Amino acid sequence: MHARPLPSPHHQRLLGASALWLAGGASLLLTTLIPAHTETLGWTPAFWLLGAPLVVLLALQPALPRQLLMLCRPQRRALHRNIWQ
Numbered sequence: 001m002h003a004r005p006l007p008s009p010h011h012q013r014l015l016g017a018s019a020l021w022l023a024g025g026a027s028l029l030l031t032t033l034i035p036a037h038t039e040t041l042g043w044t045p046a047f048w049l050l051g052a053p054l055v056v057l058l059a060l061q062p063a064l065p066r067q068l069l070m071l072c073r074p075q076r077r078a079l080h081r082n083i084w085q
Contacts, residue, residue: 011060018056025049 028034029049036046057064 014056015060018053018060022050022053022057025053 026049029036029046034045034049037043038045061067
């Protein structure tokens with residue numbers, strides 16, 4: 001098993017910035033302050049506000065989707081168990 005080195009401060013800043021970029025872009029698109037598709041730009045706003053930060057996050061943390069799924073699964077089981085008891 002490989003020992004993982006601690007992430008550098010630069011890596012942490014990039015991760016935080018891309019997460020903030022994704023959250024800000026999602027809120028701009030959800031509130032329709034910026035439309036996802038325009039006549040002149042096409043789907044470019046949606047890509048730069050959602051796609052690009054997702055690519056950066058996945059490049060920095062490839063295991064992130066799996067970690068998020070593992071966080072969500074125990075909660076679903078506990079909720080399901082509580083409903084039927």
